[in-house]
Amino acid sequence: MIDIAETIARFNAGRDPERLAMKYKAMCASPFVFLRGTCHLFYERLPQQALLDDAPPVWICGDMHLENFGSYKADNRLVYFDNNDFDEACLAPNLYELVRLLTSVLVGAADLKLSRAQALALCHTAVHAYGAALALGKARWVERETSSGMVRDLFDGLASRTRAAHLDRRTTLKGKTRTLKVDGKKALPVSDERRAAITQFMLQFAAGETDPGFYRVLDVARRIAGTGSLGVDRYVILVEGKGSPDGNYLIDLKEALPSSVVPHMRTPQPAWRSEAERVVEIQRRNQAVSQAFLHAVDFNRRSYVLRSLQPSEDRVALKDWDGKLPRLEGVVVSMAELSAWAHLRSGGRQKSSIADELIAFGNRTDWQAPLIELATQCAAQVAADWKAYCEAYDRGAFKG
Template structure:
């Protein structure tokens, strides 16, 4: 018997209290936010037998839901829309990824003001899109010219935004120098020893790159603790303002985040490859699954622990799912795109360290016997998430998680 409250408390033990309290408070607001914050619990609940056992073994991001897609600037300096969170990445049966996406649609229906019939319709459409993309057997990608609907609107908005605009959202300009805006919403202050440690690390990292401009580019101007996401709140994480191409408007923002073990892998029977560090796992799978890797992506070691370093991805770079004037087709386009991106990522990373080859995925995509059982399983998962959320709310309102966040 799984005790949801204990599972959540155990999973989040030893996280930073200030940001952990933010996570617990956010999870109280809706079942959808709760789902985002409890990936470990979701996969502890999902039955390994049945429909999930039918699919080929593939690489998964491990935490696929409606909010884990977004635009980003890649290392080729072009902008793409793709899966953007790989903290839980591992080898798993293919449908482990899809059932979580479908469950997020069902659980998020209330937040998106969808009827039950509309949410179910989106699930059926997404399964069809995923199956077709697998059966086609060729990995594609989404860029401005190939995007439609709300994703296209996202790209159009990005095209109008300058680097200065991006910096203005996160920093304050003092004369000709920028400093991070420590507002308690996106950033928190760091103490002097931490600032010095991050600054020294970035200087060492730049030197190891062995490129002439790296030391100047990565010269640290300011450091803060970053507030972002839901599931990872409380994990050691920083936003670093670096010199980049020159102050004030050529500065860059870097995300430095501790990499923890995947919470999905221990729930599986699938044998996992050996990784030198958890950061190596995250970065390697991200490089395999994304069409083009995110800019500045590196697996690093800071303070003797594994971290992922990458360009900061603003929350503004996600699709505004609620901005559809109550119309269903724009949302259907986005969810279908997400399902296709899932299939394309699996195809793109096929044949690597135990993952199935494209022929196996194509054959699976051509079958139809798994589609209805998968939707039925997502409905069961939705009910379980709702039940767990209610148990969490009772415990939270009773002060259990307030005490946990304080350590």
């Protein structure tokens, strides 16, 4: 038996207390939010068995679940729908990726108002779609013209978004000058010392860019985003961009920490120069076209990922499935296929499986039913751990 409260507190030690308190409170909301906030615990509790360890090694995102897919603008100026979180990325057996996705479907069923039978049907849909995409051996992608259903709805909604409206949601405009909204929901204030340090860092970064004036800092705040990474050192930076007030850009600066998957498996990892290099490089390998502004940088003698925050970033509104299961099936098929395409696309790199090995695996079906059974065990474990966590939280175990 492990002490859930102690394990979670130990993993999160050293994080920003104000944002960490938000994370701890949010994780009480449901088992699904708890799952999103405890990737480390999922892999610590994942049963070790040949089904997983004998699967072909691939580059995984590491934190696969229903909420870690979304839209973004790539460096070719097109908008794609793809996996968008690579903080935990590493080289691992491909079924590590799939078992977490299936578990998220089962654990998230209550939040989505799905019956047990419907959730299990979605799991079968996911494994069949993943296997078929691998067997085909061709990496594809999802953009507006190749999307359908709820993913197409997402793209249609993005069409009317403007940079000015995006900025209006996150900033306050006085005359022609914008400042970040420090509202306790998306952002918190930053100390004068840290503001000066980030401004100096951006000056140094800009010196190596073709348009240094683009990166002139207008404002800085601590960013509130996600669940699992709440409390990690992270900032939102408002820069001049293409001109004030409506040409300003928002940039995210986030510390890159070690993958919480790696300690719980036997697959050897390459030697990365930094954790940020690992995150950025695997993201570039796995996505069809990588995000427009994405860099591994060093700040404050630590490793960070620097990236743009775009008007075109959003997630599918899964709760809008309107009781029509085929609508959710379409999204889950896209997620499963995107995972397979990422594994094919990044194959053959630093000991990841080549396409022939992945095609052979996709043509097998003997892993599918056992994987769903394993996911049901994982979902039951998540539910039990969430209950233990909530009891500890109510006792005050995470106060102060």
